[in-house]
Amino acid sequence: MKRTFLGEFEEIVLLTVAILGEEAYGVTITQELEQKTGRSVGFSTVHTTLQRLEEKGFLTSQMGGATAERGGRRKRFFTVTATGRKALVEVKQVREELWGALPPQTLQLMGG
């Protein structure tokens, strides 16, 4: 099986979707990202990333019910798939292993 790698931004987006749970759709994800990372994130970038993640099989989506506020337009809610979760866990493990392999003095230098 071809292994798919997660990009940095992809990882963050995927994590954010996981954090938001049932409320994850375009707007909330963008806002959450801005709040949590403090950087200005373009909606278009988030949208494109979500699409790509769905294509890779890390996310699924379904349309919600119609609401009056958005001119009747429905929202697309995203959920993390099992593959998505596995990928996140893998990334985390790699990081932890790497962190764990870090010599203690270097760790101290970094202020950890």
Add this chain to the structure above:
Amino acid sequence: MRHHPPRWATTLLRWWADPNTSEEVEGDLLELYNHWVQTVGERKANWKYALNALKLLRPFAKDKRAHYPTTYLYSPTMLRNYFKIAFRNLLKYRGYSFINVTGLATGMAVAILIGLWLYDELSYNKQFENYDRIVQVMQHQTFDGQVNTQMANPYLMGEEIRNKYGNDFKHIVMSSWTNGHILAYGDKKLTKTGNYFEPGITEMLSLQMLKGSRAGLNDVNSILLSESAAKAYFGNDDPLGKVMKVDNKNDVKVTGVYKDLPYNSDFKDLTFILPWSLYLSNLPWIKEMTNPWRSNFTQTYAMLADHADIAQVSAKIKDVKLHKVRAEERAFKPVVFLQPMSKWHLYAEFKDGINIGGRIQFVWLFGIIGGFVLLLACINFMNLSTARSEKRAKEVGVRKAVGSVRGQLINQFLSESLLVTLISFGLAILLVQLVLPMFNEVADKKIKVLWQEPLFWLSGIGFTVLTGIIAGSYPAFYLSSFRPVQVLKGTFRVGRFASVPRKVLVTLQFTVSVALIIGTMVVFQQIDFAKKRPAGYAIDKLLYVPISTPDLANKYEVVRNDLLKTGAIAEVSESSSPITSVWAINNGYSWKGKDPGIQGNFAAVSTTHEFGKTIGWELKEGRDFSRDFPTDSSAMILNETAVKFMGLKKPVGEIVKIDDKVFHVIGVVKDLVMQSPYQPVFRTSFVLDYNDASVINIKINATTNTSDALPKIEAVFRKHNPAAPFEYQFIDEEYAKKFTDEVRISKLATSFTILAIFISCLGLFGLASFVAEQRTKEIGIRKVLGASVSNLWGLLSREFVILVVIACGIAGPITWYAMNNWMQKFDYRTEISWWIFVVTALLAVGIALLTVSYQAIKAAIVNPVKSLKSE
């Protein structure tokens, strides 16, 4: 205050964003926009919105949702289903299906028949290999300012053209006229039609020789027989070398048998060909005709050389006759020209030296009628199928709710209408096959269905499919667009103007029908008018026998006496032509007070003493020929027109000279209709000449039955003219032939008119029943509230009657104009009377009312309880 994102960005997004995600993207952006407005202000929000929108454009993204993998519009199962449902629908509404199929099939059959007829007419003569190169040499001559055009030429025309302009022609063929001749072999004597030709004719017509060769005509005493003629004489024996006798004069040897010439050609009656040299050798007086050229009594055919252009050659030879004739004839300014074979049949009429058409008018006329009848049938079909389809709006709703795709509905409706048209086409072909023998009889044709012609099938099926698609397009494309919710809720309503096109079509239909009725009636009126024209002689119990052999010519007095002795015969006489035609028009007449500027040609008839008594002409002045006056050998009788033309106050006793011969006028007779009954009678002179007789006229006793008299007459002729079969013509039949063309047209037009009315009524019937059905509830309520049957009948019929009245209003003036034009070609014509229009209008309204009333009354007498309970 509400803020709006820049509209252009939204629009861009709507058009070019990825269609798979555009809904949520638009929603998300809108939500974010409101958020930005609150956090960073409107200007920045606008900016951010636009930027994001631009970044989200995916102009090449494909709509993945469209890829439904499961709906196959054209899978065999679906196709089978379309037709199955179509069949069930046909069977469910038997009445409508019947009307639809019958109407359409009738219309198509008429169109096919007319199409075949047109094909036959247009392919006339085309079977000849040299069709493009064959011409007839004809001439215009000017008599008293009027240009006459004729096929007859002097007999040396061919030789002169050959000598002077031979390079431009491959063959030049002189010919006599295709007439009946008595051909005898042993005891078998039959009258066959044939002609004398120069030998080139065999190559020109590319005769297919079954026996012998095309060179067979080179010998003076030879004859070529057609296959059918050969069969009639020799059965299965070999005809080659057998000796036959022509007109009891010449012995000829059969030197060839050719395949019968096609029926739709000008040479269809050519059952034998005799050599031109034999023809000339039979004419002792031919020397007189040589130098200068005299009488025009032969025909000239020719075939152009490959390089020659017809117009150029025609211009070249135009004076070929002028310098060969006497000075008197030069005054007629003979202009010789070539008429191409392609124009012989359809463009045979000339007026003032200009080719003005001819039969091509009928081709147009019938083409138009055929087109109209077909149009009527199609209109019907469309009307009914669109009217029916409105009832099926619910079906569309259910189908859509269950999951039908629009394409499937379109296919469903189209296949239904295609099915009907295809069935109709099949039925139409069957009908054509059935009617064709009758049609051929009326139209005097030998038409066959062109089974092997791809064009026939292509146009037939092409048209069928086209009709089907057009008729099916309304339900297919309009009904299939309904929203199922509306339709099923019952809020769907056909617009107020939905029935307008239908009304227009019904009006158009009746306009055509009414026009056809009026046209037919005018044709009948004109024929009737001409038939009632006084002939000037008694056509009843009058017959003539052609003098076919020298025996008969020499024994006239004996024959006459024997005939009178039978007691069945009132009178017998001879004449140079039958009374129903003019065979000779002569020049060289002069009289006292003749204007030197006019040439003055007369129809000339030579008769014997009792001619007037035989045919029963009416004397206006003077007396008839009489055996009591020996001086009558130089007597002349004129008709009224002649007297008027000559300007004689007291014609009796005047002297008339024909060339140098002196005649004195002894009487004037009322005009005799000898030529076309639609034309003015031509000036005619009658003189006595026992040597210039071509026919024997016989008048049967008024008290004797024709059937009793005929055997007695036959016995006399058998005795005195054993070499020829006994042949005779009744004058009343010959007279009736003058109307053949018009009667044929009127017969055909009548049948087409009846069909057109039938088709229109079928349509009206269907529509009326549909409307009645649609208004069942309304009628029920009206009845409950006290409407009477006649009220309801009026209610339902009024609409249609108004349409028909409008149709009459439109058709009247158009037809009047067209028929008035048609009548111009007859000099002797009736006025188009106003009552025809009134009668037609009444007839049309009456028929329409009858048709509608059946349905209207049926609907009106239904028990309201039943109709209100329906559904």
